[in-house]
Amino acid sequence: MEQKLIILVTGESCAGKDYCANVWVSVFTTCRHKSLTARAVSISDVTKREYVAATGADLSHLLGNRAYKEQHRPALTTFFQEQVRQRPWLPEEHFLNLAYGARDVNVLLITGMRDEAPLTAFSHLVPDSRLLEVRVQASEQTRRVRRGCHEGDDDGDENKDNEDSNNVRSNLMALDYRPSLIFDNDKTGKEGAKRFAENYLLPFFHEDLQRLANMVRPVPDFPRPGIEFRHVLDISQQPGGLALCASLLQTHFTGDWAKVDAVVCCEAGGFVYASALALQVNVPLVLIREAGKLPPPTISVIKPLSHISSLASNSKEKRIEMGRDVVPRGASVVVVDDVLSTGETLCAVLQLLDEADIGAEDVSIMAVAEFQVHRGRELLRRRGFGRINIQSLLVFGGA
Numbered sequence: 001m002e003q004k005l006i007i008l009v010t011g012e013s014c015a016g017k018d019y020c021a022n023v024w025v026s027v028f029t030t031c032r033h034k035s036l037t038a039r040a041v042s043i044s045d046v047t048k049r050e051y052v053a054a055t056g057a058d059l060s061h062l063l064g065n066r067a068y069k070e071q072h073r074p075a076l077t078t079f080f081q082e083q084v085r086q087r088p089w090l091p092e093e094h095f096l097n098l099a100y101g102a103r104d105v106n107v108l109l110i111t112g113m114r115d116e117a118p119l120t121a122f123s124h125l126v127p128d129s130r131l132l133e134v135r136v137q138a139s140e141q142t143r144r145v146r147r148g149c150h151e152g153d154d155d156g157d158e159n160k161d162n163e164d165s166n167n168v169r170s171n172l173m174a175l176d177y178r179p180s181l182i183f184d185n186d187k188t189g190k191e192g193a194k195r196f197a198e199n200y201l202l203p204f205f206h207e208d209l210q211r212l213a214n215m216v217r218p219v220p221d222f223p224r225p226g227i228e229f230r231h232v233l234d235i236s237q238q239p240g241g242l243a244l245c246a247s248l249l250q251t252h253f254t255g256d257w258a259k260v261d262a263v264v265c266c267e268a269g270g271f272v273y274a275s276a277l278a279l280q281v282n283v284p285l286v287l288i289r290e291a292g293k294l295p296p297p298t299i300s301v302i303k304p305l306s307h308i309s310s311l312a313s314n315s316k317e318k319r320i321e322m323g324r325d326v327v328p329r330g331a332s333v334v335v336v337d338d339v340l341s342t343g344e345t346l347c348a349v350l351q352l353l354d355e356a357d358i359g360a361e362d363v364s365i366m367a368v369a370e371f372q373v374h375r376g377r378e379l380l381r382r383r384g385f386g387r388i389n390i391q392s393l394l395v396f397g398g399a
């Protein structure tokens, strides 16, 4: 079976999360190039069921009747908070229950999420699936209108009171993390949502991406017993591999190449794909090397070992460097690497860019392959780089 795609559909109340999720289900299931199955579910329904079991409230009213739900909202919120206090792993449990329950479909869309940065919080739990967060946005005015006219249209969000009384949270700029994709849902009707899915969601099932994944062979017990190594660099050693990878990096980038001043990469793996991409998009490279290899003036930072290098070597860390004046201040850059696993390498690169006065707001990251189980995104967020757009062409499970 195809790799499963799990889409967390987030956004403010009445932005149209459930509406969009259902439109996107129909785009997947009616796709002419591929036979795909898809389902949308709300993660907050589980809490509602547990609330009903504990209080005797009416489930069907709670799921479908807005007025009834409004009446129960404060109690529901308190109930959920108390549940999480007693069982801190509840959000993870709920998420996993939905993921396991959807083993039969190619695409699972989850609405009703309350978690901050849910991709960072959950992706390691489903390391074999690709997890995306799509944030649905609409203006305050549109949301107010929708709240009035979508009688009975439940968007599964018990946190409405908090959100609506707090305009800071309602501003995407105020989010301290970056969703994978943002859909502007101000216009009425399905057309915009459909086009969005065709342009940004269906490409994850394109045969070229599958062809790229097939070029990465698994190598058992390397560099240590029990590790299934994925030879990501081997893509470049196969006929057409480098060109395919560069072209997918170019087309999957959600930013605008015309606004990118440099492609930044770190030796050795990063050099390979970044060079091919830079050639294709006609943007200069910025090369980060191990200390002592570049002529002065340089700036440098300590880089802890990557996950795979820490398995293969006894040393602890090294120093990496880049030319001090190669990136003009205020430039926009895309960092390209072959692998994202623990995120230590990317953190060091971002620190180096920071030293060069390139702020996180001017950086995007593209990795050829991500190993979600090592929680690289979580590390980046903890180190203050959570608002950077990170895109990975391939996602692999395993150690």
Ligand SMILES: O=P(O)(O)OC[C@H]1O[C@H](OP(=O)(O)OP(=O)(O)O)[C@H](O)[C@@H]1O
Binding pocket: 266, 267, 268, 269, 270, 305, 306, 307, 308, 309, 337, 338, 339, 340, 341, 342, 343, 344, 345, 346, 376
């Ligand atoms: O997220 P991380 O755990 O940091 O892993 C990712 C890094 O691992 C590999 O590099 P490595 O430092 O092993 O050296 P190489 O590129 O020379 O193979 C790869 O090229 C990435 O840069």
Ligand SMILES: Nc1ncnc2[nH]cnc12
Binding pocket: 227, 228, 229, 230, 231, 232, 307, 308, 339, 341, 371, 374, 398, 399
């Ligand atoms: N299994 C794996 N194969 C290749 N690179 C990795 N980095 C982290 N885990 C890896």
